[in-house]
Amino acid sequence: MTPDGDEADPNTVSERTTQRAPSDDPETRDRPSGSATMASVTETKPPSTGSSRTTSGGVGERVFRGLTTGSGLVVVAAIALIGLFLVVQAVPSLLANNANFLTSPDFNTSDAGNLRFGIRDLLAVTLLSSLMALAIAMPIGMGIALFLTQYTPARLARPFSYVIGLLAAVPSIVFGLWGILVLAPAIEPIAQFLQTYLGWFFLFAPGNLPVLTGTIFTGGIVLAIMILPIITATTREVFAQTPRFQIEAAQALGATRWEVIRMAVLPYGRSGFIAASMLGLGRALGETIAVLIVIRTATSPSHLSLFDGGATFASKIAAAASEFSQPLPTGAYIAAGLVLFVLTFVVNALARVVAGGKVNG
C-alpha cells in the first residue's frame, strides 16, 4: 500500500461524516448497538420524550398506548407460547420414551408403542457443524467488515455490501445442492489430507461414514458461507460507527491503518462483533434444508469427529416431516425441536449479554 493509500483513510471517514451530517446529533446519542450507547439511550430518552406528558393524553393516548404495549406483549407472549406448546406436545412422548433422552444416540420412532429417542448425537452434530461454521465465518466476516468500512471508499462500500448481502438471497436449498454436488467433491482431497496427517486429533479422526463427502466438515463449510452475510452485516454497521475522534486520535499518533484498526476500531466493535457472531451461530444451529441435503446420515453413533455424518436437530425434524401423523412419534420430534429452541434461546441471550444491549437480527 502506498502512502497515498494511507491517506485515503481519513478522507473516507470525513466524507462519511459529511454525508451523515444532518443525523449526527441523534446518531451519537442513540446509536443502536454498543454497550456505552445502550446506557445513553435509557438515560437520555425519558426526559426528552417527557413521561410527565403521557398522563395528559386522554382516551386517544390511552388507546394508542395500550395498542403499542399490547404489540410489545405479543412478542413476549409468542416466545412464552412457543415454549409452552412445544413442552405440552413433547411431554407425553418424553414420558413414553424407553431410552434416555439426554444420553441415547438412538432416534427410533417407527414403533409408537416402543419409542426410543435421545438427543446425544443430534446435539453433537448440531454443535460440531455450527461451531465449525463459526470458526470459519468469524475471521472472514471480520475481515470483510474491516474491508468494507476501513479499506473501501464509501462509494464502493455500498455496492460491495450489497454483493455480500446477495449471499443471503440464495435459498438454502440451493446451498444444499451446491454443497453436496459441487463443494463436497472439490474439498474431498482436503478432508483426505486432514484425516491422513491430523487423524490423531479427535476432530479429524475417521468418522462413522464410509465416505469423506457429505460429512460435518462439508456441512460446516456450507453453513459458514450461509452465516457470513449475517455476521458481516451487523459487524460492518458497528465498525462504521467507531467514533471519529478515536480514529483521529490514533492517526494523530502516527498509527498505520492497521494500528488504527487495532487501537480504535476493534476495541470499539468487539462486543458488537461477538454479538453478531452469536447471531450467526444461532442461524447455523437452526439451519434445516441445506444441512438435510449436505450432511449424510450414519448408522453408528457419533465419534465426535468432523468426518462423522449424522443429523442436526433441524434436519432430523425435517427428514421426518412427511410422516407427522401419529401424536407420540411426532412428539419425539417436537421434543427435539424444544431442545433446539432452548439452545438458540441461550445463544441469543448470550449475544445480548455480550453486546450489553440489543442486537440487530
Place this chain on the structure above:
Amino acid sequence: MIAAGALLFSACGSDNNSGGSTQQATGVTCGGKQALKASGSTAQANAITGFVNTFEQTCNGQTVNYTASGSGAGRNEFIGGQTDFAGSDAALKSDEAQKAQARCASPALNLPLVFGPIAIAYNLQGVTDLALDGATAAKIFNGQITTWNDPAIAALNQGKNLPAAPIIVNFRSDDSGTTQNFQTYLNAASNNAYGKPSTQTFNGGVGAGARGSQGVTDATKNTPNSIGYIEASFAQKAQLPAAQIINAGGGSPVALSTDNVAKAIDAVQVTGQGNDLTLDLNSLYKTTTPGAYPIALATYEIVCTKYADPQTGTAVKAFLQTALSPQAQGTLTSGGYVPIPDAFKQRLTTSINSIS
C-alpha cells in the same frame, strides 16, 4: 405495494396448459362431486398427477386435489373424514380397517393401483450386469457382506471383474415407503437373513444416508463401489445400472423392465376378502414365476365401498376408472411406474365398479 402487485399479477396467470401429451380417457362414467380431496403416499404422487391430468381432460370440471403428505397422514385423514380417499404404501391395519369401516358406514377397500419398481443401483467400474439374489442383497444391506469380491457375490457373477473394494451402501435418510418396502423385500426374499425391522427408516446398520431418492442417486453416481436402492425412474434418468435379480424361483437373473415387473404383478396373491385387494406381499417379493422382477413398491388407494354422499362415490369411481384407462396408464412409464397388467386390471375393475 405487494397487495397491488399481487392483484396485478393475478390478472395474467392461468392453469391452462393445453396442448400437452395428456389424452381423454374412454370408458369412464363422469359425474358426481366436482373436486375430490385425497392425501397420502408420496411414492405414488407422480402417478396420481398423471391420473388427475387425464381425469380433468376426460370429465369436464372435475378434479382431484391430492396432497402428498405421507401414507400415515393419508390413512389418518381418510379415517378422520377429512379426505375422500387415501393413497398409502401399506394396506389398512386391522384396527385402522375397523375405524375406516365406521367412517364409511361400509367396508373400506384397499386397491393396489400403482406399482413402482425399485432398483438396486450400483456404481462399479466395468460391471453393468451385476446379478444378486435376495439373500445376497440382504447381507449387503445389513453389513454381513462387506467387499465386492465376497464369495457370495462372486458365485452369482462368474466371469465378472469384481474389485476387492469395500461396498459402500447408500440409503435414504428421510422416512419413506420405498425404504419400508425394500426392507420388507429383503426380509422376505432372504428368509429373514436380513433380520432388521421393515420400517420407514433404514435399519441395516451400514452405509451412509442421503436425503431422498435424488440424494441416494447422486451419492451412488458420485461414489465408486457404492450401491443403493432407489425408484427405477431415478436409476434410469441417472443412467445408473440396476442389479439383475434372481427371484425366489431360482433361474436366471431378471433385469428390471416393465414387462418383467408385470409378470410379478400378474402372479401376485390377494389376501383381501371380496372386493378388497390387499396384497400378500410375500407372494410378490418371493415370486417364483420365471422372468419376474420381484422388487416393487405396491401402493394402494383406500376408498369406501359405499360413500355416505353418493355424489362422492360417483366421482371416486369415475376417477379410479380413469386411472385404469389405457390413456392414464400410458402416463405411468415416464414416471418410472409400471402399467397394471391386464389380468390384474380385471380384478381392479371389478372392485372399482362396486364403489357407490
Place this chain on the structure above:
Amino acid sequence: MSAALDAPERPAVPATFRNVSTARKVKNQAATVLVTLAFLVALVPLVWLLVSVLIKGVPAIVSADWWTRSLSGVTPDEVRGGVYHAIVGTLVQALIAGIIAVPVGILAAVYLVEYGRGRLAKITSFMVDILSGVPSIVAALFIFALFISIGGLSQSGFLVGLALVLLMLPVVIRNTEEMLQLVPDELREASYALGIPKWKTILRIVLPTALSGTVTGVMLAFARVMGETAPVLVLVGYARAINFNPFEGNQASLPLLIYTELSTNPSAAGQLRIWGGALTLILIVMVFQLAASVISRYSAISK
C-alpha cells in the same frame, strides 16, 4: 470526493508516516492483504453459486409460460407450464405474514422506543432478540403443535403465513426501532410545544419521518421469509395448480416447488424446474432487497 477535504490533511500525513518502522509497515501490509483476501474468499462461493444457478436456471425462466402458467395438467417429465402457481403462493403467504407482522411490529417498536420503561420494556426487548434467533423449523413446529396437533386444522398456506409472522416480527421491530431512534427529539419537542398529545405526535410526526426507513425494514423482512423452506415443508401441501385461497387446500410456493421437484422428479424437466425455481426465488428476493436499498436512500433521515 474532493480535493478540498484532502488538502488540509496532506501536509501533516507524509511527515508522520515517513518514520514508520519496517516491522509496522509489514504488519500493516499483511493486514491489508488478509482483509482484502477475506472479501475475495467470500466472493468465491457467491460467484460459484450464482453462476451455477444462472447457467442451469436461465433456460427455464426465459419462456413466457414460466411466468404466466402453472404446472396444472403437465406431467412431471414434460418441459411445459410454469411456476406462476408457486409465485402466487409465495407472495400470498408472505402477504399474510406481512398483514399481521407489519402493524404489530411497528407498534411494538413504538412501544419500545416511545413508551417502554422499566421491567416490561426490558423483557420485551430481550424477547425480540430471542425471537430473531428462533429457527424457522421451530416456528413451524410451534404452529404445527398449536393449530394442527391441538387445534385439529388441516395444513394450509395460512398456517405458513402465521409461522412466517414469527420470523418477520423481529426484523420489522428492530429496523423500525432504529429508525424511530434516529428521529430528532427536536421534532417531538416542537410538536409537544404546540400542545399536540404524544400519541398524535408519534402518529403524525415521528412515524411519517421514520416511514421510509420502516418500509426498508419491511422489505428486508419480506426478503428474509420468502425463501424459507422449513415452514412450507411442515405446514402446507404442494399443489400443481393456482390457488389464491390460503385458507383452503394445498398451495405451492417456490421453495416447496423446488423441494418437491427435487424429491420426486428425476427427469430433465424436473432439473430445469429446480434451478429455474431457485433463480426465480433469488430474483424475487433481490427485487425486495433492491427496493429496500432504494427506499432507504430516499430516507428522510439518513441512517
